[in-house]
Amino acid sequence: xxxxxxxxxxxxxxxxxxxxxxxxxxxxxxxxxxxxxxxxxxxxxxxxxxxxxxxxxxxxxxxxxxxxxxxxxxxxxxxxxxxxxxxxxxxxxxxxxxxxxxxxxxxxxxxxxxxxxxxxxxxxxxxxxxxxxxxxx
Amino acid sequence: xxxxxxxxxxxxxxxxxxxxxxxxxxxxxxxxxxxxxxxxxxxxxxxxxxxxxxxxxxxxxxxxxxxxxxxxxxxxxxxxxxxxxxxxxxxxxxxxxxxxxxxxxxxxxxxxxxxxxxxxxxxxxxxxxxxxxxxxx
DNA sequence: GAGTTATCCGTGTGATGGCACGGGTGTGCG
DNA sequence: CGCACACCCGTGCCATCACACGGATAACTC
Numbered sequence: 001x002x003x004x005x006x007x008x009x010x011x012x013x014x015x016x017x018x019x020x021x022x023x024x025x026x027x028x029x030x031x032x033x034x035x036x037x038x039x040x041x042x043x044x045x046x047x048x049x050x051x052x053x054x055x056x057x058x059x060x061x062x063x064x065x066x067x068x069x070x071x072x073x074x075x076x077x078x079x080x081x082x083x084x085x086x087x088x089x090x091x092x093x094x095x096x097x098x099x100x101x102x103x104x105x106x107x108x109x110x111x112x113x114x115x116x117x118x119x120x121x122x123x124x125x126x127x128x129x130x131x132x133x134x135x136x137x
Numbered sequence: 138x139x140x141x142x143x144x145x146x147x148x149x150x151x152x153x154x155x156x157x158x159x160x161x162x163x164x165x166x167x168x169x170x171x172x173x174x175x176x177x178x179x180x181x182x183x184x185x186x187x188x189x190x191x192x193x194x195x196x197x198x199x200x201x202x203x204x205x206x207x208x209x210x211x212x213x214x215x216x217x218x219x220x221x222x223x224x225x226x227x228x229x230x231x232x233x234x235x236x237x238x239x240x241x242x243x244x245x246x247x248x249x250x251x252x253x254x255x256x257x258x259x260x261x262x263x264x265x266x267x268x269x270x271x272x273x274x
Numbered sequence: 275g276a277g278t279t280a281t282c283c284g285t286g287t288g289a290t291g292g293c294a295c296g297g298g299t300g301t302g303c304g
Numbered sequence: 305c306g307c308a309c310a311c312c313c314g315t316g317c318c319a320t321c322a323c324a325c326g327g328a329t330a331a332c333t334c
Contacts, residue, residue: 017204017205017208018202018204018205018238019201019202019205022198022200022201022205023201023205023208023209025197025198026194026197026198026201026206026209027209029193029197030190030193030194030197030209030210031189031190031193031260031263031264033186033190033210033211035260035263035264036186036187036189036190037186038263039183039186039189039259039260039262039263040183040184040185040186040189042259042263043180043183043184043189043255043259044181044184046176046177046180046184047177047180047181047183047184048177049170049173049174049176049177050173052168052173052176052177052180053167053168053170053173056166056167056168057163057167060162060163060166060167061159061162061163063159064156064159064160064163065155065156067154067155068154068155068156068159068160069163071154071160072160072163072164072167073167073170074170101155111262113258113259113261113262114259114262116254116258117253117254117255117258117259118180118254118255118259121250121253121254122176122179122180122250122251122254122255123168123172123176124250125176125248125250125251126168126172126175126176126179127168127172
């Protein structure tokens, strides 16, 4: 059992794993590298102001066409189109074509945790973070 | 008042804002560009497998030194150090120096929503997302 | 004091990302 | 039938990024 237990700072006995117990505890519950990749890819989709706001807008109103989305966000139609392209490729939004225009909405299988936690809670957080003026509590 | 209301697809009267009501509804509740930027920057910090897992590990065990974190994650010490550097610059983790080693922990002011929603809920999501085999519920 | 160890910092590099640009497609209108 | 429109797609440009590498610092051991 190596009998080390906790190693005080200078002990060269344990060498690299300084506190193996904690390392093991962390390692056991840690998401795998692959899970980390998945989480990162889904968060990367939200980690862009344009895309985040596109999703938020589509969460508020069921459906919007590209031009109106661009207008609501105050970005170029090209930027909106590009953002939607990425989100669509990722399967987060769907497109309905009516005549010459395309209406977007959140995909049916839009991950509910993502909507709740990122769209609602985190956006709410960023509302009051930053340099809040008075800061009650 | 332009009297348009809803414009059917082909009406050239409303021109760009096809359905002004929805645009207005979206625009009113939409996070501002600046808020979008803030949200994006904080999400960008999580949108990296190494950093996300670093934070997760630090959330599980109070405190770990760089080498042990690298060991727990299975990444190079340099990668861990770099990730911690970024997180530290952003103020999400703090460093305590003891002798020649540095112990990291989540910052005191670590945004609670971030911990709950990103670390716990979203990681839980990415556990069962992907191609889940049997998928009980 | 010399050597080793744990970490930090600045820089180079390959990779990725957001978006503007130009050209293309299908649609509605006169 | 020809024009304008709303949108899509492929591509190029510039910025950012994650990480490796090398050197520097402080501390512990002998």
